[in-house]
Amino acid sequence: MGRAASAARTVKPPTTAPTASAPKTADAPAPSGAAPVTGPVTTPGTASVPARPPGLHRPPGTLRAGLVGLGAMGRNHARILASLDGVEFVGAVDPAGDPHGSLHALPGVPVLHEVADLLALGVDYVVVACPTALHEEVGLQLAAHGVCALIEKPLAHSAEAARRLVRAFEERGLVAGVGHVERFNPALQQLRARLEAGELGEVFQVVTRRQGPFPHRIADVGVVKDLATHDIDLTGWITGQEYATLAARTVSKSGRPHEDMVAVVGSLADGTMVSHLVNWLSPLKERFTAVTGERGCFVADTLTADLTFHANGAVATEWEALRAFRGVAEGDTVRYAFPKREPLVVEHERFRDAVRDGVRRGETGGIVTVREGLRTVEVSAAVLESARDTGTLALATAPAPPVTPVTSEAPVTTAAVAAANAVPETSAAATPTTPPATTPAVPPVSEQPA
Known part of the structure; x- marks a missing residue:
């Protein structure tokens, strides 16, 4: 099947992200271990946006959700967000407008031109369904403002970009998932x-x-x-x-x-x-x-099905x-x-529940976590590398990093979470080393969560 192995790499096994332990609503305080958003927050390349307005009027327990992208997949997300129990669909972002007329029957849901405009409305979570090349930019902007995100697959256009997204959401203790909808088929x-x-x-x-x-x-x-x-x-x-x-x-x-x-x-x-x-x-x-x-x-x-x-x-x-x-x-x-229920509806329900109820550290909450999405991006990068080099690749794995335990005596700070769960700067497309005569043995893989 081609020449001998052309590269070996070390890849972190998927672990679950430390996520919010309290409902991430506009009226709720930030959970322990997450940095509260109390004023304008900026990230490189993004505009300064005021914190979500306080005292939003809506039924108790209702989450405010937004959408970025009204293309072929975005219109399906819009359809479900508009009818999802416990969720108020507050707005969608698409510089091209609404090409499929997804919001024509929803006069109270505006079509916005910038993510900053959506953030200004006050949202608890956002579904990201824009082109893959923009996932990193949009995701980092949402994380910087303390907003949870469900990002369409693939998580990002490259493994490096996916790692940056993982760090951004984990550091803030935010619930973040990837739209691998087949899991819900x-x-x-x-x-x-x-x-x-x-x-x-x-x-x-x-x-x-x-x-x-x-x-x-x-x-x-x-x-x-x-x-x-x-x-x-x-x-x-x-x-x-x-x-x-x-x-x-x-x-x-x-x-x-x-x-x-x-x-x-x-x-x-x-x-x-x-x-x-x-x-x-x-x-x-x-x-x-x-x-x-x-x-x-x-x-x-x-x-x-x-x-x-x-x-x-x-x-x-x-x-x-x-x-x-x-x-x-x-x-x-x-x-x-x-x-047989529609998989996309089930995916939305699971993510809504994860944001509303929070996810305990070490659990997935029934969603596809960004760390799992990262691993998929790394394997897809290996597929493309193998196709370019016409070789066989061995994907080695490393033990999961230790997770700082949560105790009442020692509250977890944002810095502590970041240090405990930092993603190493290894690349799934790392420069190949001199290959051995045969495919290298793959070390044992640690047991993965179900």
Whole structure:
């Protein structure tokens, strides 16, 4: 699969961010360990914006939410924010206006030109659905003003930018998540629960196919960062394992500067084989995940939210002509029935609850944390590096950093949180070192949270 390993890197394993322990509402005080926003706050490249106005009139417990970006994905976020229980949708930012008419039926929700204008209205959290290249700028501005954020995937355009976002939100103890919506697809939720229950036994392989026609909405990233990040995230999530090695190939046939097809093969920390085929070049739209193990195979179709189990052969096939294409034995095939809710609605509900109720340190609160989003960006960077160098990469991991315990005698300060949870300045695209003759052994990976 190409030449020998071309690089090895050390990557922090995902850990959960220290997040708000009290409701982050306009009327509530900042939680212990977070820097209160009491006056104008500025960050490089952003305008000075006054702190959120006090005494906002709304039902008790209602969160004020905003949106940045009213494009193809932003209009779906707007639809859900407008009807989400316990949330007041106060405004959206898009310099291009409202091209899809997402807010026409919401006369009380203005379309604004700057993030500063949205902050001036007083918001508890903001959904960021602007182009990926702007995620870092917008996210840092929100963090500087003490505002929680749900940032669309991928978290940022580069691993370095993603690390800066992780630091910015963790230092302030803010709830911050990434919009990996596939985690909330009912088929994958069921698949993960059944794998955790041991229904498949030992897992041998995870295969995903995510392909379809070219989306004209995407211009600033290629298929790896836009689509393959779904498969990278869901594979690690359903198996509870990190990527250990990978090799990738890409092609670009659409005339745009970024890749529009990628094939990835690799292995997880426990030896599970993985394979991803992702492209924008197929007239067939497909969202397929298959997990094969010692007792059979689960197949999830996330377009229809169906989960099917194909059991290993148990009944001998005596009809000789049939055995030629059915095999020597057949097993049962079961398609499960379960409630199916829109994944994006569930994602919004989980994030709303995390902001309202706070998330204990060491827990995820049911959302995809920015640290998990960082790991996905790092793996996607490794995919692109492997494709450039036509080599196999080993993704080594390091132990999680110690977390300063919270005690009543020693309150956690912003500086202490920052020091305890600082993200090292290592890059997933670090300069390659001289490769050994074979792929380097990957050290054991620490146990990851479910």
